[in-house]
Amino acid sequence: MDITKGYSIAYKGLKNGTHDFAFKVGGALFEAYGSAEIMGGDCDVEVKLDKSETQLVADVTIRGDVVVACDRCLEECRVPVDFEGRLLVKFSDEVREYDGEILWLLPGEDEVDLAQYIYESIVLSLPYQRVHPEGGCDPEMLRRFRIVSDKEFAEIEDRAGAEPDNTAWGKLAELKERMEAGPQDDEK
Ligand SMILES: [Zn+2]
Known part of the structure; x- marks a missing residue:
């Protein structure tokens, strides 16, 4: 099964108004996108979807952590993920590219796939410096690199x-x- 298919919302049958959805993100999603830096993770995704006649507004919260290589000692290190963002979904007869804020769908579609948005949001939310907390680095590795x-x-x-x-x-x-x-x- 394609893991990325697990992050779709079938909005066609929903009434106008807000609806809540929850997803789990594990290592498989990062693997599916071939992430070079994220080796694993465990995040909860909450989506508050506001449906109206003309558009969908998805308020997305992602909390948890991912496993990356520590910049200092190269051993695995968990860094927290704490992301909040809003994705607008609009409809157009033309095929238009996702520009980071608005996801365009053709009017005939009935599902919105959030996999890429969730993946990219996690990657972009990672801190610039990824290191173990003070004293948490592998001392053996630190000595070796000296x-x-x-x-x-x-x-x-x-x-x-x-x-x-x-x-x-x-x-x-x-x-x-x-x-x-x-x-x-x-x-x-
Ligand atoms: Zn470290």
Whole structure:
């Protein structure tokens, strides 16, 4: 089933006046739109739809959170989503492009599909900087991204001692050794 079809409102049969709708947004919607930055999420969408003869007014509230990569440590981090917006739906015999405020439908249509509006609203509402709260970053990752001198590196290795080392540091040390050994000439 096409996940994006789950965000349509069949308005044709509705009386004029306001009607409430609720939707859930999970990882599948972000996947369907091929989002490169949102890896998952959990949001509640409420739509208050005001229908009149000539147009539909949808007041949309989106609350919840999405999972993105932290700008500081690159580990997964949840950022809150808190969006309120109004989408106007009008009708025209001509096919007209959605301009971010007005969604144009042909008079013969009977459903309005909100999937793209909801998806774009979530993406646009994300904060510019996406980081864990202070102290919430993965300390191991932070250390790895810092440039360490050979001396510091040796000290870290010493501290790790002779214990079997399956930590990220152990793997990094192994990688460094291999790089310093240079390319292997097995073929000769
Ligand atoms: Zn972080």
